[in-house]
Amino acid sequence: MIQVSGLHKTYRSRGHDVRAVDGVDLHVREGEIYGVLGQSGAGKSTLLRCVNLLERPDSGTVEVDGVELTALPGRGLRAARHRLCMIHQHFALLSSRTAAGNVAFPLEVTGVPRAERHRRVAELLDLVGLTDRAGAYPAQLSGGQKQRVGIARALAAGPKVLLSDEATSALDPDTTRSILDLLLDLNRRLGLTILLITHEMDVVKTICQSAAVMRDGRFTEAGALTDLLREPGSELARGLFPLAAAQARDGESLLDVTVSGDSADEPLLSALARTLDIDVRLLDGGVQSLAATRAGRLRIGVTGDPAPAAAFLRDRGALVAS
Ligand SMILES: Nc1ncnc2c1ncn2[C@@H]1O[C@H](COP(=O)(O)OP(=O)(O)OP(=O)(O)O)[C@@H](O)[C@H]1O
Missing domain, CATH: 3.40.50.300 (P-loop containing nucleotide triphosphate hydrolases)
Structure with a gap:
């Protein structure tokens, strides 16, 4: 138009x-x-x-x-x-x-x-x-x-x-x-x-x-x-869903997870903890309805090697940054 x-x-x-x-x-x-x-x-x-x-x-x-x-x-x-x-x-x-x-x-x-x-x-x-x-x-x-x-x-x-x-x-x-x-x-x-x-x-x-x-x-x-929202490093995504600074505990890594569309309504975190048998700590963020979609960002702490956790989440449509 x-x-x-x-x-x-x-x-x-x-x-x-x-x-x-x-x-x-x-x-x-x-x-x-x-x-x-x-x-x-x-x-x-x-x-x-x-x-x-x-x-x-x-x-x-x-x-x-x-x-x-x-x-x-x-x-x-x-x-x-x-x-x-x-x-x-x-x-x-x-x-x-x-x-x-x-x-x-x-x-x-x-x-x-x-x-x-x-x-x-x-x-x-x-x-x-x-x-x-x-x-x-x-x-x-x-x-x-x-x-x-x-x-x-x-x-x-x-x-x-x-x-x-x-x-x-x-x-x-x-x-x-x-x-x-x-x-x-x-x-x-x-x-x-x-x-x-x-x-x-x-x-x-x-x-x-x-x-x-x-x-x-x-x-x-x-x-x-x-x-x-799916663009790594999107300023808009960061502005729409700001995340507070957080400190990782011993043996824990922090991941920033952006979800939108179907992935925003999936029980991703419980599935992650159950499947990989790790602890998942939610530090900040949330999911909301936007005009076009449901979306959100989460800052989480995961125990052990963060690579399999990131791969698990990416596999289910999330964007993950560490
Ligand atoms: N008629 C004009 N003559 C000279 N400079 C102008 C004129 N109109 C805008 N500018 C300059 O152009 C730049 C962009 O201004 P513009 O008003 O488009 O920005 P903006 O994002 O809409 O900001 P604001 O919300 O403050 O209006 C500014 O540096 C402004 O000073």
């Missing part, structure tokens, strides 16, 4: 160049939720603005739903942009308009007739669970409700792709969870493809099927979460 190839964007700032996006390739499949994770200044916002061509990349191509946006002149680009919509961290609502008025705004701009507009606004507010707050002004709404208005407004033109620029980072944990649930619901009900940028590992954990880690304008790893 979104295909970005060889994207570069450099800013000239106070006499020197800042390579905000430095050669990014990105592939987001139709109907998936894809998260780009990175620290402040990594280039995430610039990447997002280049995807909808709010910012012209210096080089590289952006294709959305089979249309190469980077090849289009101004007018064609404006029309093609209707396939994409965007939501923001600070909601960007018009304070002088009610929730319904904010949602109606893009429909007014594109000349949708009044009766049709009213019907669409009611439908959109219902979709985001805000029917009873239609007449409220932004100042009378909570942060989560404001973001719901932002989402309804973004969906007004019937886009196929939603771009989310840190949509939950101004919200408390419970509200964040409810907005993430809403995005997941829209993804499933409308088949909406979502590309989001975030600095929060939990956002990726909760709703993304695929993700990339961005640093200094580049992706250091990218792909389906189920694949990344």
Whole structure:
């Protein structure tokens, strides 16, 4: 659905160049939720603005739903942009308009007739669970409700792709969870493809099927979460499931075990202890449900030679590092 190839964007700032996006390739499949994770200044916002061509990349191509946006002149680009919509961290609502008025705004701009507009606004507010707050002004709404208005407004033109620029980072944990649930619901009900940028590992954990880690304008790893969890040394896997430092006892070796998919639900540790007749000590970690799969990391201590234990676990689909 979104295909970005060889994207570069450099800013000239106070006499020197800042390579905000430095050669990014990105592939987001139709109907998936894809998260780009990175620290402040990594280039995430610039990447997002280049995807909808709010910012012209210096080089590289952006294709959305089979249309190469980077090849289009101004007018064609404006029309093609209707396939994409965007939501923001600070909601960007018009304070002088009610929730319904904010949602109606893009429909007014594109000349949708009044009766049709009213019907669409009611439908959109219902979709985001805000029917009873239609007449409220932004100042009378909570942060989560404001973001719901932002989402309804973004969906007004019937886009196929939603771009989310840190949509939950101004919200408390419970509200964040409810907005993430809403995005997941829209993804499933409308088949909406979502590309989001975030600095929060939990956002990726909760709703993304695929993700990339961005640093200094580049992706250091990218792909389906189920694949990344199987990559030895994956920063994302370590970030999703951090493990506390642990000390091995005499005669014991430590192993870090990553499990995902079927292996996450197998009684691996008891089978390991029983089969090899060794003691297995669980030091840290656990298994959780992610959007795409069940997965986890465990730090364990095993007695005796660790090689057969590692081989046993690998044989059953786990990734093992010592
Ligand atoms: N319009 C601009 N002019 C000059 N430099 C810019 C501009 N926009 C971004 N930058 C620089 O490009 C780099 C990447 O910024 P960007 O905002 O894309 O990162 P980010 O990962 O989204 O971080 P944040 O979450 O803080 O916005 C930073 O060094 C930033 O200072």
